[in-house]
Amino acid sequence: MSTIAQEYMNGERPGPLTREIPECMRDKYTVVQSIIDLIVFVIVTIGYIIRAIYRFIVGYQKKDLKGGVALVTGGGGGLGSLIALRLARLGCTVVLWDINKQGLEDTVKLVKGIGGNCYGYTVDLANREDIYRVAKKVEEEVGRVTLLINNAGVVSGQYLLDTPDHLIQRTFDVNVLAHFWTVKAFLPTMIEHNDGHIVTIASMAGFIGVSKLVDYCSSKAAACGFDESLRMELVSKGINGVHTSLICPFFIRSTGMFEEVVARLVPQLNSNDVADRVILAIRTNEPIALIPGFFRVLLPFKWLVPWKCICDFINVIVPDAVPHSVQNTPTTVLPTKSDPLHTKRDSRPMSLVPPERHDRQV
C-alpha cells in the first residue's frame, strides 16, 4: 500500500472532501447534500414508475430464446418439467438435472416428443462436487449455458423439533447452497459473453413464515436474498447482459411438492399457469415475479399492521402446510449401528412418484 493511502487510513491526511469544505460548513454541506440526493432520488424514482406504467400498458418486449442452452435443475418432474417443455417449444436446447432417474428419462422423452433438443443428467444437487463435475460435462457435451433455472427444491414438512438434522441440512443443500454452486459454475462464461440469465425459483414462503415449514421457509428466504444480492453485484460490476429473475409462487397444484396441501382464501395455483408465468418473466427480464401478482399489494401489510393480524391471516390461509406426501411418510428415522445418531444425509426428494393429477400441457 502506498504511503499516501496509508496516511489517509491513519487519518493523518485529510480526504478530498474534508480538504475542500471549511470546518464550519461541514454539517450544512451534509444536510444540503442529503436534500439534493433525496430530490434526485425522487425524480429518478418517478421516472422509473412512469416507464413501468408505460410498459405495463403497451406491453414488455419479449426476448427470443431460440438457439440458447437452458439448464433446468429439478427438471425431472413437477414445475421443472413444465418449464422444460415450454423452453423446448421456444427453440432452446434443454438440459435437465435431477436426482430422479425415471422422472428425468420420462421428461427427456416428453421434450423430444414435441421435437425438442433435450439432454438429461442425473445429479444430486446436495453434493457440490457432483454439481461441478456435471457442469463441466454439460459445457463439453452440450455447450455454453445461457439460461440457468435453479428450480429443484425439497420440503421436510414437520415441526422444527421433529425434523431430523439431516433433513434440515438437505433442505439448505438443495434449496440454497446448490444455487451458489450452479451459479459459480455457469456465471463466469455468462459474464465473459455478457449474455445470460439466472432464474431462482423461490416461493412466497421466502416472505411469509409458516408453521411446520421452518427449514423450508428459511431456505426460501435465503434464496430470495441470494437473487437480490447477486443482481446488485452484477449491477455494481456494470454487467448489463446477464439478468436474474426471482420467482415466488404460492402453493401450486399437481406437482410433487405441496400436493393436496390445505390452503384457504387464496386458491392453489395451476402448475401450467405458473410455468407460463416463469417463461414470461424470463422473456421480459423481469427481476421479480410474485404469483399471484396481488401479493405485491398484500405483502407490505406485513410491516404495517400489528403482528397478531398477520399471524391470524397466515393461519387462515394456510391452516396446515404439510405436504400430502409427508403426511403419508413415516417420519421417524431409527438409529442404526453404523449411524447411531441417525445423522446419515439423505438428499432424495420426499416423493419420487409424480402425482396422478399431474398433467403436462405445453
Ligand SMILES: NC(=O)c1ccc[n+]([C@@H]2O[C@H](COP(=O)([O-])OP(=O)(O)OC[C@H]3O[C@@H](n4cnc5c(N)ncnc54)[C@H](O)[C@@H]3O)[C@@H](O)[C@H]2O)c1
Ligand atoms: N409446489 C408448490 O406448491 C411450490 C410453491 C412455491 C414454490 N415451489 C418451488 O418450486 C420448485 C419446484 O417445485 P415442484 O412443485 O415442481 O416440486 P417437485 O417435488 O414436483 O419437483 C422438484 C424436483 O426436484 C428434484 N430434486 C429434489 N431433490 C433433488 C436433489 N437432491 N438433486 C436433484 N434433484 C432433486 C426432484 O426429483 C423433483 O423432480 C421448488 O423449488 C419449490 O420449492 C413449489
